[in-house]
Amino acid sequence: MxxxxxxxxxxxxxxxxxxxxxxxxxxxxxxxxxxxxxxxxPFSIQDEPHISLAWQSLPYYAARSLLRMFIAFFFSLLFTFIYGRTAARYKFAQKIMLPILDILQSIPVLGFLSATVTAFMALFPHSLLGLECASIFAIFTGQAWNMTFSFYQSVSTIPRELQEASNMVRLDAYARFTRLELPYSMIGLVWNSMLSFGGGWFFLAASESLSVDNHTVELPGIGSYIYTAINEGNVRAVVLGVITMMLLIVLVDQLFWRPIVAWSQKFKMDFSGSDDAPKSWFxxxxxxxxxxxxxxxxxxxxxxxxxxxxxxxxxxREPTPVLRRPWTRAVRRTVLWCVFCALCVVVAVYGAMGVVEIVHLGLQDILHIVWLGALTMLRVMTSTFIAILWTVPVGILIGLNPKASRIAQPLIQMAASFPTNTLYPLVTMIFVAVGISFQIGAVPLMMLGTQWYILFSVIAGAMAIPNDLKEATRVLGLRGWERWKHLLLPSVFPYLVTGCMTASGGAWNASILAEFVVWKSKVHAASGLGAFLDETAAAHHWANFIVALIVMSAFVVLINHFVWRPMFRLAEKRYHFD
Known part of the structure; x- marks a missing residue:
């Protein structure tokens, strides 16, 4: 034949x-x-989708949610490659793009939903596609920022020898991306993509329950199924929904993530192969x-x-570069700075005018919101610090042991993807029973959803350590703390900083769920910005909601600028393979 x-x-x-x-x-x-x-x-408020809690509906709802997750992941990858590479390659753009990314990371999913549902419905009137796009965009906001930070960190720390080699062979921008930047960042990107995908599961219930004209519309999906079951207090349906989600996570791990993890080992910067590399039956x-x-x-x-x-x-087809006088570059850069500053001034003026017109809050009210932001910031930093204490040693041990990685990967993936917000009511009831104040109990609730950012980043950093360096430490006789001090901790430090940045931003995002817990119409709230955002959104006090978002974004930008960014610059200068 x-x-x-x-x-x-x-x-x-x-x-x-x-x-x-x-x-x-x-x-x-x-x-x-x-x-x-x-x-x-076709879609209308009078004929909206109805969520059935029958177990026969679960496979269909799971498939609908999974499709949204992968569509959002595809656009997250595109955003990561374009935004992360631009910020890493151009220092001028970096000064603008990184603070913008900090702000985007700090805006909760609820904030994106309230601003985008109307816009997408206007693009696709009388069609469910508008709400589907709004839901996918909300999932995208739960995935893209962590992946972008990871890719930016990897591209920024490419060894000088590889950069010089790419310059010597005169790689163009596209060849440099496909031959150097993407392969070098592959391991970290894969592990952070797994975590970002898990972050999409975490906010799935919020992403599939959309507010349209002060009316909640629930799209067919596993997240809206669990959301409906929680609202009705149907424990059996909640358990079935969570079990279905866990089975779905295992299926995605076996058929998608584990093959990619095994395949990505070919990009490890190593001169001696490993006989115990990750494997995948699929x-x-x-x-x-x-x-x-x-x-x-x-x-x-x-x-x-x-x-x-x-x-x-x-x-x-690119034109041959024309020799220009040295002063032309300075003039061009000055003009660009002037245009950018003018645009910032215009946006600031019009934004201030809009806020003055909409928001009629006194100084005492604004200071109260800032105080609530300070309380949430204390919880965020506490949860991040506690998470570092256990994720660094555990992540390094898992990353150094391929056998442990094969066993731990699906378990960690399930734990990271598990919608821990479904456990918040149960954990809150335990806190109330044992007499723990919810003001303190909100900290471990934040950790349940954000500690995985640090763990995945540390695992990726440990797996990226070349075998040559591991063998060198054995030859030199480095054991115990000396090995951790001179090899392991410096090697994972850049990944740890990236994980802390994304975990901190994720904790701010999770504060909306962690500081405001509802079970059978009974509310447990902690004093903080997350609970304030929940309360103002439920009461449709959009003026307070906007001010709270601005305050939250300001806190995130300041923390990243004065805490995480200096540590990242230290990682770029001292703690990378060169």
Missing amino acids: KRMWGSFPTIQRISWADGLVGVFIFALLYLLVRLTAEMNV LQILRRSRLAEWVSTQVFGAAFRAIDQLMLRLAK
């Missing part, structure tokens, strides 16, 4: 691996077509399947080759 379409496998060569891959691809395409079609159906099936090989070369490979050719043509 003759071959068709290049290297397509013949019937005689079809194996059991090809059969499994074929069924998997067919099922994936069928679900993709079916679910995307159901995202664009990746082994894909490597045995000729059908998967054909799809990889003929579909994805053709697409990547087309992109490479397009970028090559664009690079050849």
Whole structure:
């Protein structure tokens, strides 16, 4: 039998691996077509989706949520590559883009939802697609910032030898990205992507329950299923929803993340291979399947080759650089600074005028909101510090031991992805029973959702340590604290700082859920900015809500500027492989 379409496998060569891959691809395409079609159906407030708590609805709701998660993850990757690379490559842009990223990271999902639902519904009137886009965007905000910080940190700490080598062979911007920056950052990006994906699960309930004209609309999904069950106090439905989500997380881990973790080890900067590298049974099936090989070369490979050719043509069409006088660069930079400052002044003036018109708060009210922000900041820093105490040693031990990593990865992935906000009412009831004040109890509630940022970053840093350095420490006889002091802690320090930055921002975001817990209409609130945002949003006091968001963003920017940014500059200068 003759071959068709290049290297397509013949019937005689079809194996059991090809059969499994074929069924998997067919099922994936069928679900993709079916679910995307159901995202664009007519919608009106009178005929809104109804969430059924029957267990038979769970597979359908799980598939709808999973599709939203992967769409949001795709756009998060695009944002990460564009935004993170620009901030890392251009110092002028870095001074502007990093504070903006700090602000975006500090804005809670609730803040994005309140501002984007109306806009997306206007883009897609009388269609459910508007609400779907708003939900996907909310999930995107729970994924993108951590991935961007990770990629920025990796690109900023590329060894000088590799940078000089790329300059010597005159790599253009696209070749530098695909041949140097992306491979070097791959391990850290993969682990932080897993965590960011888990962050999407954490805020899934909030992302699928949207407020439209002071009316809550719940999109079909596992998050809205759990949200409805909690509101109705249906413990059985909550347990079924959580079990379904856990099974979904395990499935995604086995079929998506574990193969990527095993594949990403090829990008480890190492001169001596490891015999105990991470493995994946699904990746082994894909490597045995000729059908998967054909799809990889003929579909994805053709697409990547087309992109490479397009970028090559664009690079050849770039005009020859013209020699300019030295003062022209200074003039051009001065003009850009003036334009930027003028835009900032205009935005600040109009923003202040809008706030003055909308917000009629006295100085005492504003100082009260700032005080609430200070209380939340104390909880955020406390939860981050406590998380460092256990995540650093545990993360290093897991990252250094591939066998432990294979066992711990799915468990940590499930723990990080687990919607711990569903446990908040139970944990709060325990605090009340044992007499612990909720003002203090809000700290461990924050930790439940944010400590994983640090743990995943430390694991990625430990896995990225070259085997050559590990063997060198053994030859030199470094043991115990000396090994930790001279190799392990300096190696993971850049990753630790990135994890702390994202964990701190995530704690501010989680404060909305951790400081304001509701179970069967009974409210437990701690004094803080998170609870204040919840209360003002529920009461539709948007003036107070806007001021609270501004105060929260200001706290995050100040902490990042005076605490985490100096530590990151220290990591760039001293603690990276060079």
